[in-house]
Amino acid sequence: xxxxxxxxxxxxxxxxxxxxxxxxxxxxxxxxxxxxxxxxxxxxxxxxxxxxxxxxxxxxxxxxxxxxxxxxxxxxxxxxxxxxxxxxxxxxxxxxxxxxxxxxxxxxxxxxxxxxxxxxxxxxxxxxxxxxxxxxxxxxxxxxxxxxxxxxxxxxxxxxxxxxxxxxxxxxxxxxxxxxxxxxxxxxxxxxxxxxxxxxxxxxxxxxxxxxxxxxxxxxxxxxxxxxxxxxxxxxxxxxxxxxxxxxxxxxxxxxxxxxxxxxxxxxxxxxxxxxxxxxxxxxxxxxxxxxxxxxxxxxxxxxxxxxxxxxxxxxxxxxxx
Ligand code: RIB
Ligand code: CA
Numbered sequence: 001x002x003x004x005x006x007x008x009x010x011x012x013x014x015x016x017x018x019x020x021x022x023x024x025x026x027x028x029x030x031x032x033x034x035x036x037x038x039x040x041x042x043x044x045x046x047x048x049x050x051x052x053x054x055x056x057x058x059x060x061x062x063x064x065x066x067x068x069x070x071x072x073x074x075x076x077x078x079x080x081x082x083x084x085x086x087x088x089x090x091x092x093x094x095x096x097x098x099x100x101x102x103x104x105x106x107x108x109x110x111x112x113x114x115x116x117x118x119x120x121x122x123x124x125x126x127x128x129x130x131x132x133x134x135x136x137x138x139x140x141x142x143x144x145x146x147x148x149x150x151x152x153x154x155x156x157x158x159x160x161x162x163x164x165x166x167x168x169x170x171x172x173x174x175x176x177x178x179x180x181x182x183x184x185x186x187x188x189x190x191x192x193x194x195x196x197x198x199x200x201x202x203x204x205x206x207x208x209x210x211x212x213x214x215x216x217x218x219x220x221x222x223x224x225x226x227x228x229x230x231x232x233x234x235x236x237x238x239x240x241x242x243x244x245x246x247x248x249x250x251x252x253x254x255x256x257x258x259x260x261x262x263x264x265x266x267x268x269x270x271x272x273x274x275x276x277x278x279x280x281x282x283x284x285x286x287x288x289x290x291x292x293x294x295x296x297x298x299x300x301x302x303x304x305x306x307x308x309x310x311x312x313x314x315x316x317x318x319x320x321x322x
Pocket of ligand 1: 239
């Protein structure tokens, strides 16, 4: 699968990128960054850090994208992901980045009509900006797979809304109305992708390599947040699950729903509203991943993120910042 990954790293975005780059099904044409979990400078430098850690022979280009939502003020989640957005692991190494994420999405889509899938793991600002800038160019995308939305409450950033949709509800509404085939991987499903601290400990027992240390540091920050919020040492693998389903839709059960996105309200902005009234034309029809083979997902997650080929051997990354 040829794909562009639009992302706001973020701990679970980092795990999702490590999953994608280790996936034989994936041919990553570009990574585009968006403001979300942290600001655009931090999400972009984190994307560079994650690719450095992955030590790929031919890493995909990274294009920096939108710094602010279409209409609202930015909403960040440093309380979840850490001030640096990467559980304190950002290495501070110098980097240079391309800009023009929106133009890159449109260029790659136009040059490869019907070939490119867009995997959106953050607020949909870049995606909506591309749709606005060139609707016919955007229509060359094969599909858009989105981690976002809560079909049924509760949300996570408010009682009604999921973070990616709440952070830019206008973008979410516009993208869900686009003509390109869409699949939502919503919070309803991703909160079932529960990684327990004990499981990670079993996976990384007796391992001191940089991959084991990096993933452990990322997840331990996540465990800390979730234990404070939910009283247990676990975390939800939102973006890795969306990535796994994008790369292999057979993992999921897909339903079709008619929905609309609320764009107003302190609590409701970004809320997914299902229109259950018969014979109505409001809102938009979207595919929604409603279930998944979680055992197979976690098998692939361990294989591709925690223990990719060569992870146990030589140091694939300089000593981690503590
Ligand atoms: O609500 C979870 C989503 O919001 C994930 O993509 C997480 O990284 C944040 O972007
Ligand atoms: Ca994300």
